[in-house]
Structure formats: C-alpha cells, structure tokens
Amino acid sequence: MLTKLRGKILVVDDDETIRLVVSAILEQEGHMVSHVQNGQEAIMVARLGWPDVILTDVIMPVMDGFELVSRLKADPTTAHIPTIVMTSLGDSSARHRALSAGAEDFVTKPADEAELLTRVSNHLRLRDYYNRIVETNHGLEREIRQRTDSLVGANLETIFTLCRAMEYKxxxxxxxxxxxxxxxxxxxxxxxxxxxxxxxxxxxxxxxxxxxxxxxxxxxxxxxxxxxxxxxxxxxxxxxxxxxxxxxxxxxxxxxxxxxxxxxxxxxxxxxxxxxxxxxxxxxxxxxxxxxxxxxxxxxxxxxxxxxxxxxxxxxxxxxxxxxxxxxxxxxxxxxxxxxxxxxxxxxxxxxxxxxxxx
The missing domain is CATH 1.10.3210.10 (Hypothetical protein af1432)
Structure with missing residues (x-):
C-alpha cells in the first residue's frame, strides 16, 4: 500500500465558497492549505517556495488561471511546482488551453472529493520523486566535484614535486x-x-x-x-x-x-x-x-x-x-x-x- 503524503497546497479561486470547500477537503486529509483569490497573489506565494502543489481556477480577475500557469512555467523558480487547473465538466477548450500553457493536470468543478484527493496525492508523489532525484543529482555532483578536485590536487602535487626536483639541481x-x-x-x-x-x-x-x-x-x-x-x-x-x-x-x-x-x-x-x-x-x-x-x-x-x-x-x-x-x-x-x-x-x-x- 502506498504511503499517504502530506503536502502544502495553494488554492487559487476568486470564489470564496469554493476556496473554503476545497481547503476543507484537503485539510481533512492532513494537508496544509493556503488560499488566494487571483493569479497575481498566487505568483507572490509561489515565489516564496511555499506550495508543493497549486490548484487554480481558470476565470479570475486581475490575472486568470491561464496567465498564472504560463508565468509559473516561464519562471525557473516556480516551473517545477505541479499545477492542477479546476474547470467545469464540459469545458474541454479550457482544459486544452490550460494544458497547452503548461498545467500538469485538471479536475472537474465543482470538486469531486475522491478525484481531487487522488490527483493531489499523485502529484505530491511525483513531486517527492522529483525532490529525491534532485537530491541524488546534487549528491552525485558533489561526489564528482570532490573526486575531480582530488585528482587535480594530485596532478598539481606531482607537477610541484617535479619542479622541486629541478630546484634541487x-x-x-x-x-x-x-x-x-x-x-x-x-x-x-x-x-x-x-x-x-x-x-x-x-x-x-x-x-x-x-x-x-x-x-x-x-x-x-x-x-x-x-x-x-x-x-x-x-x-x-x-x-x-x-x-x-x-x-x-x-x-x-x-x-x-x-x-x-x-x-x-x-x-x-x-x-x-x-x-x-x-x-x-x-x-x-x-x-x-x-x-x-x-x-x-x-x-x-x-x-x-x-x-x-x-x-x-x-x-x-x-x-x-x-x-x-x-x-x-x-x-x-x-x-x-x-x-x-x-x-x-x-x-x-x-x-x-x-x-x-x-x-
């Protein structure tokens, strides 16, 4: 059985009722939740490095969900955060547009509790795998750098010893x-x-x-x-x-x-x-x-x-x-x-x- 992962979820929607309902579903599952009412506020939170996953509506004032996704994916500091777009059941054009902008997934609106939790859980798991890969790569880079530095040091020591041998002449x-x-x-x-x-x-x-x-x-x-x-x-x-x-x-x-x-x-x-x-x-x-x-x-x-x-x-x-x-x-x-x-x-x-x- 897969271990349940708990994460930090950012909910973005201009409708306060939807924000509260979605937040309650996620919090009951043990997730930490923060919510904002438009894309501009979401970008500010995302750049702080807080959320593990972002759930966003499409139609919002100030900055809609499509622009939010595009900006998140264009910024190296936020591009790695999985973004799930919430759309109405029959709005296939919005789904295609969101995926084209870079969104990883979508859920239907109003939220189906089981679908919402499953999709969030899947992306948290992918995020966990991503973090492990990054950590492993950093460890490999450190090891390679240490071995390279050691090899360079040994080569320079050999050169210096040869120069010292010449100096003794x-x-x-x-x-x-x-x-x-x-x-x-x-x-x-x-x-x-x-x-x-x-x-x-x-x-x-x-x-x-x-x-x-x-x-x-x-x-x-x-x-x-x-x-x-x-x-x-x-x-x-x-x-x-x-x-x-x-x-x-x-x-x-x-x-x-x-x-x-x-x-x-x-x-x-x-x-x-x-x-x-x-x-x-x-x-x-x-x-x-x-x-x-x-x-x-x-x-x-x-x-x-x-x-x-x-x-x-x-x-x-x-x-x-x-x-x-x-x-x-x-x-x-x-x-x-x-x-x-x-x-x-x-x-x-x-x-x-x-x-x-x-x-």
Missing part, C-alpha cells in the same frame, strides 16, 4: 617555488584579475624554470659569470620548458608552458628567446617576470649575495645597469610598487620556514 633548495606562487597571486589580485585566472596562475608559476632540468649542473651552479657558450645553454631552458609542458589539456600546464617560454622576455624587446615586446608577451609571463626578479634579487646565489627589500625596490624601480624598469610592464610594475610591502611579508614568512627547516 639549482642553487636554491628552499621555498622559492612557494614564494613565486604567492607573489604571482598578490600581483594578479592587485591588478584585478578574475579568480579563475589567479588560480591558474598560482599553480602555473612554479613551473617557470622546469626547463633547467636539461641544463648541466656545472652551468647551473657555476659561481662566476657564464661564458657565451654556457649562456646559450642556459637560455635554452625557456624553450625546453615549453616543450616539456606544451600540448596538455590541463589549463595549468598550458599556462605553465606560456610562462616557461616567455618569462625572460622584456617589455622593451631586449629579452629572450624571441625578443618580443609589450603586450605581445603573454600576461602570465609579464607577471612572472616581476615576481621572479624580485625573488632572485632577494635570494643568495653562488654568484651574488641576498639583498634587502629596500635595495631590491630601488633596483627594480630605478635600475642598476643590469636591470632596467624598461624591461617590465609599467602597469604591473606600478601595481607591484603599491603593494611591495606585502611581497616583503611573503619573503620574510618563507625565510623563517627555511630557517626552521634547516639542519
């Missing part, structure tokens, strides 16, 4: 990758980038030097200046990094490839490997260029000591003979300058982590 084995990631987030936020771009950039920037995995250790760790032949080998890490990352369906790897190839390009066209300039340089690479230079100047290398924040700011904003502000996107450099103290905070935070983890 280089001179800096500390928190360079984490710092670069946070710098890029700060600069992208400071320039109003959207959340999707910022997320992708934050994950992609640690891949910028992955091409150095193909550079001999003797060149990477050389304490003095590189000779021309060694410098050519070093410069090739940009193109090698792009080849390692290109062709992927992952947006993180695609952005990583852009950054790997272009992060040594200069705004004035004096960079490498292609000598492109201005906005021809992809935006992620222009952001990376500032972040990478800031961190490189602040970090000790075999060929140079670490510099303090104030010294680095002077070099980036005024130049030092080797670095020139003309190398950097002027708008990004201005945003960086406005938020420079936050970059210093990031560097100090991760330096403390390095010191705590040092043997």
């Amino acid at each position: 280089d001179a800096d084995t500390g928190t360079h990758l984490q710092r670069i990631s946070q710098y890029s987030r700060l600069l992208a936020e400071a320039t109003g980038m959207d959340a999707a771009f910022i997320d992708c950039l934050t994950q992609a920037t640690p891949m910028h030097d992955i091409g150095k995995i193909g550079v001999p250790d003797a060149i990477l760790t050389k304490p003095g200046p590189l000779n021309p032949a060694e410098w050519e080998v070093m410069r090739a890490h940009c193109e090698m990094g792009e080849r390692l990352l290109a062709g992927s369906s992952s947006p993180y790897l695609r952005m990583g490839a852009l950054i790997a190839r272009n992060h040594h390009e200069n705004w004035d066209g004096s960079g490498y490997p292609d000598g492109i300039s201005g906005e021809d340089i992809p935006l992620p690479a222009r952001i990376m260029s500032i972040c990478d230079r800031y961190d490189a100047l602040r970090s000790a290398r075999p060929y140079k000591p670490a510099l303090e924040h104030a010294q680095v700011m002077h070099i980036l904003l005024s130049g030092d003979g080797r670095s020139d502000p003309a190398h950097l996107d002027p708008d990004l450099l201005a945003a960086f300058s406005r938020h420079a103290l936050r970059f210093d905070e990031v560097f100090r935070h991760y330096r403390q982590l390095d010191e705590c983890s040092a043997p």
Whole structure:
C-alpha cells in the first residue's frame, strides 16, 4: 500500500465558497492549505517556495488561471511546482488551453472529493520523486566535484614535486617555488584579475624554470659569470620548458608552458628567446617576470649575495645597469610598487620556514 503524503497546497479561486470547500477537503486529509483569490497573489506565494502543489481556477480577475500557469512555467523558480487547473465538466477548450500553457493536470468543478484527493496525492508523489532525484543529482555532483578536485590536487602535487626536483639541481633548495606562487597571486589580485585566472596562475608559476632540468649542473651552479657558450645553454631552458609542458589539456600546464617560454622576455624587446615586446608577451609571463626578479634579487646565489627589500625596490624601480624598469610592464610594475610591502611579508614568512627547516 502506498504511503499517504502530506503536502502544502495553494488554492487559487476568486470564489470564496469554493476556496473554503476545497481547503476543507484537503485539510481533512492532513494537508496544509493556503488560499488566494487571483493569479497575481498566487505568483507572490509561489515565489516564496511555499506550495508543493497549486490548484487554480481558470476565470479570475486581475490575472486568470491561464496567465498564472504560463508565468509559473516561464519562471525557473516556480516551473517545477505541479499545477492542477479546476474547470467545469464540459469545458474541454479550457482544459486544452490550460494544458497547452503548461498545467500538469485538471479536475472537474465543482470538486469531486475522491478525484481531487487522488490527483493531489499523485502529484505530491511525483513531486517527492522529483525532490529525491534532485537530491541524488546534487549528491552525485558533489561526489564528482570532490573526486575531480582530488585528482587535480594530485596532478598539481606531482607537477610541484617535479619542479622541486629541478630546484634541487639549482642553487636554491628552499621555498622559492612557494614564494613565486604567492607573489604571482598578490600581483594578479592587485591588478584585478578574475579568480579563475589567479588560480591558474598560482599553480602555473612554479613551473617557470622546469626547463633547467636539461641544463648541466656545472652551468647551473657555476659561481662566476657564464661564458657565451654556457649562456646559450642556459637560455635554452625557456624553450625546453615549453616543450616539456606544451600540448596538455590541463589549463595549468598550458599556462605553465606560456610562462616557461616567455618569462625572460622584456617589455622593451631586449629579452629572450624571441625578443618580443609589450603586450605581445603573454600576461602570465609579464607577471612572472616581476615576481621572479624580485625573488632572485632577494635570494643568495653562488654568484651574488641576498639583498634587502629596500635595495631590491630601488633596483627594480630605478635600475642598476643590469636591470632596467624598461624591461617590465609599467602597469604591473606600478601595481607591484603599491603593494611591495606585502611581497616583503611573503619573503620574510618563507625565510623563517627555511630557517626552521634547516639542519
């Protein structure tokens, strides 16, 4: 035997007697009932999400039943509410018109108690099935999203581990990758980038030097200046990094490839490997260029000591003979300058982590 379902029923009719009679029949069966006298009032109640089923007359002032049904079905917030139209026994044209407008069912008027309760019960049951399907779909969506997030996280962790392996070949084995990631987030936020771009950039920037995995250790760790032949080998890490990352369906790897190839390009066209300039340089690479230079100047290398924040700011904003502000996107450099103290905070935070983890 089917379990009886109790629901919230909205009765719409301009005739008070009919409203009261229909409400009494439904209430005796255990349903909660509210009633209004025209379609306009019904829409206001329906948009509150209250009724499980709507019973409506056809001929009413202000807004009739046909317009009510049409508006309910055109509104995504109310389209799912089953609507039963009450018509006189011989009014087949009204029934066809109501069904064409989107009504789910109809009952004869004056109301036959058994027919009314049966039709309401059937639509409550369909509504219950609908709610269960929606709940199940939401659960499946959550599960798929969780599994997708877990897979993305695992993939990014693998990428980050590979980048760390490359970093151990280089001179800096500390928190360079984490710092670069946070710098890029700060600069992208400071320039109003959207959340999707910022997320992708934050994950992609640690891949910028992955091409150095193909550079001999003797060149990477050389304490003095590189000779021309060694410098050519070093410069090739940009193109090698792009080849390692290109062709992927992952947006993180695609952005990583852009950054790997272009992060040594200069705004004035004096960079490498292609000598492109201005906005021809992809935006992620222009952001990376500032972040990478800031961190490189602040970090000790075999060929140079670490510099303090104030010294680095002077070099980036005024130049030092080797670095020139003309190398950097002027708008990004201005945003960086406005938020420079936050970059210093990031560097100090991760330096403390390095010191705590040092043997």
